[in-house]
Amino acid sequence: xxxxxxxxxxxxxxxxxxxxxxxxxxxxxxxxxxxxxxxxxxxxxxxxxxxxxxxxxxxxxxxxxxxxxxxxxxxxxxxxxxxxxxxxxxxxxxxxxxxxxxxxxxxxxxxxxxxxxxxxxxxxxxxxxxxxxxxxxxxxxxxxxxxxxxxxxxxxxxxxxxxxxxxxxxxxxxxxxxxxxxxxxxxxxxxxxxxxxxxxxxxxxxxxxxxxxxxxxxxxxxxxxxxxxxxxxxxxxxxxxxxxxxxxxxxxxxxxxxxxxxxxxxxxxxxxx
Ligand SMILES: [Zn+2]
Numbered sequence: 001x002x003x004x005x006x007x008x009x010x011x012x013x014x015x016x017x018x019x020x021x022x023x024x025x026x027x028x029x030x031x032x033x034x035x036x037x038x039x040x041x042x043x044x045x046x047x048x049x050x051x052x053x054x055x056x057x058x059x060x061x062x063x064x065x066x067x068x069x070x071x072x073x074x075x076x077x078x079x080x081x082x083x084x085x086x087x088x089x090x091x092x093x094x095x096x097x098x099x100x101x102x103x104x105x106x107x108x109x110x111x112x113x114x115x116x117x118x119x120x121x122x123x124x125x126x127x128x129x130x131x132x133x134x135x136x137x138x139x140x141x142x143x144x145x146x147x148x149x150x151x152x153x154x155x156x157x158x159x160x161x162x163x164x165x166x167x168x169x170x171x172x173x174x175x176x177x178x179x180x181x182x183x184x185x186x187x188x189x190x191x192x193x194x195x196x197x198x199x200x201x202x203x204x205x206x207x208x209x210x211x212x213x214x215x216x217x218x219x220x221x222x223x224x225x226x227x228x229x230x231x232x233x234x235x236x237x238x239x240x241x242x243x244x245x246x247x248x249x250x251x252x253x254x255x256x257x258x259x260x261x262x263x264x265x266x267x268x269x270x271x272x273x
Contacts, residue, residue, distance in 0.1 A: 015045060015048045015049060015052065016111075017049050017052070017053075017111060017112065017114070017115050018108075018112050019105070019108035019109045019111065019112035019254075019257035019258070019260075019261055020108060020252065020254040020257050021108070022045070022046075022049070022104070022107060022108040022111040022112070023100060023104040023105050023107065023108030023173060023249065023252055023257065024100070024104075024108075024249040024252060025045070026041075026042040026045060026091075026104045026107065026108075027098045027099060027100035027104040027247075027248070027249045027252075028098070028249055029041065029042070029098075030098050031093045031094065031095050031096065031097060031098055031099065032091060032092050032093045032099060033067075033092060033093065033094065033095045033135075033138050034064050034067055034070050034092040034132055034133035034134075034135060034138055034139050034145070035064040035067040035068035035069055035070045035132075035133065036067075036068075036092075039070060039091055039092045039132055039133075040071075042091045042104075042107065042130070043071060043073045043091055043130055043132065045111075046073050046075075046091070046107065046110070046111055046130040047059070047073050049111045049114050049115075050073065050075035050114050050128065052114075052115070053075065053114035053115040053117070053118075054118075055075035055076055055077055055114055055117070055128065056075070056076040056077075056078070057073070057074065057075055057076075058073075058074040058076065059071050059072070059073055059074070060072040060074060060149055060150065060153060062132075062133070062145060062146070062149040064132075064133045064139050064141075064145055065139075065140075065141065066140070067133075067138075067139065070092070070132030070133040070145065070146060071132050071146075072088075072129050072130065072131045072132060072146045072149060072150050073091075073129065073130045074127055074128070074129050074150075075114055075127070075128040075129070076125070076126070076127055077117045077122060077125065077126040077127075077128070078125055079122060079123070079124060079125050079126075081123065081124050081125065082125070082158070082161075082162055083123070083124035083125065083162055083163075083164055083273075084124055084125045084126075084127065084154070084157075084158075084159070084162040084163045084164065085122070085124050085125070085126055085127075085163075085164050085165055085166075085167070085267070085268060086126075086127045086129060086150070086154065086163065086165070086166035086167065086222075087110060087113060087126065087127070087128050087129070087166075087167050087169065087264055087268070088110070088127075088128075088129035088130075088131050088147070088150065088166065088167070088168055088169070088218050089103055089105075089106025089107045089109065089110045089129075089130060089131065089168065089169040089170065089218075090103050090106065090107075090130075090131045090132070090133075090134030090135070090144070090146065090147075090168075090170065090217070090218055091103070091107050091130045091131060091132055091134075092132055092133055092134055092135050092138070092146075093135060093243075093247075094135050094137050094138050094243045095138060096243050096244055096245065097241065097243055097244045097245045097246065097247040097248075098245070098247060098248055098249070099247055100173060100247050100248050100249045100250075100251060100252050101171045101172075101173040101174055101234070101239055101241065101242075101247055101251060101252065102170065102171050102239060102241075102242050102243070102247055103134070103169075103170050103171060104173070104249070104252075105169070105171060105172045105173025105174075105252060105256070105257060105260075106168070106169035106170050106171070106172055106233075107130050108173075108257055109169050109172055109257055109260045109261050109264065110128050110129070110130060110169060111130075112257070112261050113128055113261060113264060113265070113268075114128055116261075116265065117268075120265050120268060120269055121269065122268040122269060123268070123269060123270060123271050124164060124268075125162075126268060127154075129150060131144070131146030131147055131150060131218055132145070132146040133145035133146045134146060134147065134217070134218055135243075137243065143220075143221055143224075144217070144218050144220060144221055146218065147168070147218035147219070147220065147221040147222070148221040150166075150218075150221070151166070151221040151222045151224075151225045151227060151229075152225070154166065154222070154227060155225055155227060159225075159227050160226070160227070163222075163227050163228065164190060164191070164194075164228065164273055165190070165191045165194065165195075165228045165229070165230060166218075166219060166222045166227060166228065166229045166230075167195065167219070167229075167230055167231070167232060167264065167267070168217040168218040168219040168229065168230070168231040168232070168233075169231075169232055169233070169260060169264070170217040170218070170231055170232075170233040170234075171233040171234040171239050171242075172232060172233055172234075172256060172257065172260035173251070173252040173253060173256055173257055174234075174251060174252060174253045174256050175234050175235050175237040175238075175239070175256070176204070176205070176235060176256055176259060177204070177205035177206060177207060177235050178199075178204070178206050178207075178232050178233060178234070178235050178259075178260070178263075179206070179207055179208070179209045179232075179233060179234065179235050179236070180192055180195055180196065180199075180206050180207070180208045180209070180230055180231070180232050181208070181209050181210070181211050181215065181217075181219075181230065181231045181233065182208070182210070182211055182215065182219065182223070182229065182230040182231065183210070183211045183213075183214055183215050183220075183223050184210070185210065187208045188228065189272075190228075190272065190273040191228040191230060192208050192230055193272070194267050194270050194272050194273070195230065195232065195263065195267050196208060197270070197272065198263050198264070198265075198266035198267035198270055199263045199266075201266045202259065202262040202263045202265075202266050204259045204262070204263055206232070206263065207235070211231075215229075215231065217231040217233065218231075219231045232260065232263065232264075
């Protein structure tokens with residue numbers, strides 16, 4: 001009887017859909033190492049958010065060698081055009097901290113976009129993705145495994161022709177102005193340029209800074225497959241709490257999360273390329 005009531009209460013618990021609500025909720029649960037139960041729990045929450053937003057929801061499972069299985073949760077928004085834009089954020093953390101800024105913040109912004117797509121009317125098809133198994137420190141893999149699976153899927157669905165850009169949101173919960181990062185030697189008009197102009201329209205300052213080497217977030221695997229990728233994230237101050245117990249939800253700044261969402265919304269609405 002008590003169990004029944006508890007189950008009913010759990011089912012009725014409201015699922016947050018705003019970036020701050022989602023980011024604080026999943027980081028309160030504690031660290032979310034790849035292929036672990038908390039990563040899966042965060043993915044279930046995002047799946048519910050995508051379903052409620054009436055996106056077409058897909059799940060892409062993959063192996064994390066030595067750890068188990070992880071997944072990407074993908075929410076698809078279709079338009080009458082075939083061009084495609086991807087906005088992704090990694091759900092997992094290292095075992096050393098609750099990953100509020102790294103990267104419940106990005107997942108929160110992805111979640112907050114889901115319910116806004118109908119309203120903002122994106123110019124191209126959109127895949128919103130909560131990726132898994134990004135933290136190479138924990139997986140021991142040379143690649144961000146969720147992004148690798150996702151980039152291959154994008155390529156097999158006409159990515160070379162369709163994909164205009166894949167944007168990783170990673171550490172967007174504090175420390176503005178954000179940096180936009182990618183590996184090329186200069187910003188490309190139809191990739192970084194779109195984000196920089198969107199930021200301008202949103203009244204936000206964003207600087208492009210070239211990646212060190214091939215990059216340290218989910219956009220890396222797209223670039224390595226020859227698909228355009230970039231990352232919006234922490235600015236010049238860096239993230240002193242990255243991969244440590246102090247990366248806690250109390251440090252998240254709702255304004256940063258909102259600015260990130262507004263930038264991405266304008267980029268999704270943009271007809272530039
Ligand atoms: Zn990260």
